[in-house]
Amino acid sequence: MIRAVIVMSTEGKSRLARFYDYQPPEKQQELIRRLYGVLSSRPEGVSNFAQVEAIFGPDTRMVYKHYATLYFVFVFDSSENELAMLDLIQVFVETLDKCFKNVCELDIVFNFNKMHSILDEIVFGGQVLETSSDEVLKAVEEITRLEKSASSGGPLPKSVVGRLSR
């Protein structure tokens, strides 16, 4: 089971944090802080695996990928294959890239709500839901369409529409 999916900046700011076994907010913050401690002390060019049992408890593993200014981290237990988790991070990021056309950290910061929708199409209750980024994209596009069609009649200020089309 995947225990948590965390995206954080190289400065230690969380950009997305999803825990699939409930953790109270203070605990979440502590975990993220300690996780950042591990990640930030790892040099460049090392592997994508690090030991986190001291942080997340027994039978937990972690893989992460470092893209530009972001860490993408999956925490999971021994029922998952570590390399397959690494692949899943790749799928997640590739999907983001397709969604946002050359994704950058700002996309993720300002669209954290959409991040949730995308993640929900890949990981579901701690299990791998979908591994094809094309399929994820289709589902996310459908959601976006629904959001737009519903909100077009809503009180979306013109200024925002204007900004969106920029």
Add this chain to the structure above:
Amino acid sequence: MALSGMRGLSVFISDIRNCQNKEQERLRVDKELGNIRTRFKNEKGLSPYEKKKYVWKMLYIYMLGYDVDFGHTETVSLISAPKYPEKQVGYIVTSCILNENHDFLRMVINTVRNDIIGRNETFQCLALTMVGNIGGREFAESLAPDVQKLLISSSCRPLVRKKAALCLLRLYRKNPDVVNIEGWSDRMTQLLDERDFGVLTSVMSLFVALVSNNTDAYWNCLPKCVKILERLTRNQDIPQEYTYYGIPSPWLQVKTMRALQYFPAIEDPNIRRSLFEVLQRILMGTDVVKNVNKNNASHAVLFEALALVMHLDAEKEMMSQCENMSRMLLVIDVQDIIKRHQAQIVTSLKDPDISIRRRALDLLYGMCDVSNAKDIVEELLQYLSTAEFAMREELALKAAILAEKFAPDLSWYVDVILQLIDKAGDFVSDDIWYRVVQFVTNNEDLQPYAAAKAREYLDKPALHETMVKVSAYLLGEYSHLLIRRPGCSPKEIFAIINEKLATVSTATIPILLSTFAKILMHSQPADPELQDQIWLIFRKYESYIDVEIQQRAVEYFALSKKGAALMDILAEMPKFPERQSSLLKKAEDTEIDTAEQSAIKIRAQQQTSNALVVTDQPPRPMERRPLAWGNLPFLLFHGPFLFTFECLMQDSASPDHSITPENGVISKSVSEAPASDLLVDLLGPLAIEGPPAPAVSGEQTSFPGLNATPSPVDALALAILSDQSTGVQPIGNIDERFHALCLKDSGVLYEDPYIQIGVKAEWRGHHGRLVLFLGNKNTASLSSVKALILPPAHLKMELSLVPDTIPPRAQVQCPLVVMNLHASRDVGALDLSYKFEATLVNVKLRLPAVLNKFLQPIQMTAEEFFPQWKALAGPPLKLQEVVRGVKPMLLPEMADLFASLRFAVTPGLDVNPNNLVATTSFYSETTHAVLCLVRVETDPTDRTQLRLTPPLLSDRLKELIKDHMVGLPMAPPPQPPSVAVASDDPGAILAGLL
């Protein structure tokens, strides 16, 4: 860059980003929270859009780590909103911030259910996602049937069905009752036929969860899983979007192989063949490629395939003789494949990443066998000097284990360990050097070599202290073997070791003192100059503050005054009993990593080198251990009573001619000699006064109806023996044989027309070493020989490998190591089966590793005894019982009985001549030595009654003694004191007693 679509949210995020510091951020967040709180209070004026915006903001604030303790109602209420955007926010934010027990969830359970059973698929998806992310018991109970319906519905889109599958998995985890196994095994086979890969991936996850709970119910799914794997590995009909960097859905491959690992074994030969083909294809087809992502994915699959191969192989022992050869080949193939990468793994030891270095070490450890041990161990030794400190101890331990396990020859093993100590002395635990000492002691051929090597190291400057210890020890024992070599005269050896004396710690000084004593011993008659030098050192330490050192100095000094007699007192160390490597145990204990476990598993399957198996030695004369050598861990001397321990190396030759089967009675000639010698040996030096104990002879007479009313021990035995399934009749009485062996250390445990099982035992403190002699009495082989030890909870028993076949007329020896953890009267059993022609014989035999074997007699004087005796007042330490119905026996006989129970009996210690006092010490791992004192008061006019007072070792010991004292009811009725029969034939009496 796209924006969230909500201006207020974007502005807020932007504001937060512009904050210079945490304090500013907190102010901005507080302001926003205040704003949201006010807006929520006055909900009427709030549009759904605004509500949505505020809830997103709340989630953002929550993610930043601030406590959001309000607004939960508003969030949850959005779930009931009619339009998609609000509903979506409600569902997502709820599943992020609420836990499964939150009361608010109850409020929406109906809405959630309506969304799930409703027609709107997008709503279904949202609801399923929330339930899947936080669903608790309550959700499980009320929603599982609806979720199931979605999963099996043919009209639902795959998008919904794959979520339903995982949602059901979540609910099943919360409450397994929601999935009714009966119906599900068939349903599962259908679901595994799914064509859509998204749905199939989810279904496979669900399947893994179900099958992990109940493999039996899902056997019918096994062929389906193999089919899926076949389809994937052959890349048949795989949609493009499910091909990840050219590899057909690695996730599905991995999950499917995980599922297969839950099935203990695959019986159907066709399925097995298909699966092996699949695995072979994966194993052979995986290569390292440039593209990182492709590499990752293909190796994810490869590793899972390896795990599956190992899993299937681990079941090998469980399977019948007709082992499928292809599987064996497969395993060998895998090992070869791993070996091909040896060079690369070695390079990985230098990887900048510690997790890779660790894995590389584990892998090298796991893949080591006789063929590559030399290379790998040498790599590890080289690596030692550069490895980081955190890894060195583990590295040293692993190198030592591999060197021991796979040594092509013994001198190499010694080289490796000495190098190890030299290069990384700080990280070499004592176990490692104890082990090398054991090996050298047990292998005579090795002794000159090891001594010469030790001598060489002593010439090096800046020697590690462990090296000083091991060198000094080896030279003390064996330097006389080097006497003709340059620089190896006793004087020179002494000089070079003496140089180190000033620099070593107190832990090492005792070893050096022993070495000097040994040098003196080996050079008798000693060179006066050398003797003076050594004496000077002993004298110097006579008043040393450390007790151990002081005691050694005093003793050695006194002993060495004895001149040539020193030779007898301080002989060479006897061989150590074979034992499981404590190193290996240590390694096993410390490892929890699963990768490591599998590595150990592989290793267990490999053939180990025979080089280190201690060879059976010809019988040796008795050897005396030096008085003080408490520094080695094998002997535990505790308490004030130091006594010499005699090593029994008496050889009873092979049981084949020492014991002749004669109609259920072991004939007289037999083991009498060794048995009585044995007791003489044991008790002689302890200066038992009175006649040398004839105690137990091999001679036994079967009492009529001996087993009519079994004692408690017998009852246990009967329970154990009750399921003997064989039609083959044992020769002799199994119980009698067992009881006889309880009082002596060698004899026949079992015999039938085909096999004879002899036992020879040595006991030392809480350790015991039994050798089982399995003798084939026939001219045809015994096959399928299996011996299983069923130890009671208080004993650790480890049987060495028993060969599968015993050739005609051959005898095999199987050492069995026993360790006593605490006092108990339970008995271990040997479950032995073998096949002779078409007859399968299976017997369960009690093993004579009983409580009294862990006793060591202690001789005490009256001055020592009475203070101890008086210090013990009342139960539970001091127990007293009047025992009635005691077998008539004379006091000397009773003394003999106690002697064979391993008590020291001191006549005259008790002023009353009718009383008997016996002393011993009991050894167990938890207690080490416990002093046990027994006083038996007999009434000469009524020998059927006596008072038994054994203090200290609770009632187990008392019961043991009682069992041996009390005559069985069918024994001859109480007779007057002088029982002719008894005095003529003490053996018979004892046999009767038992």
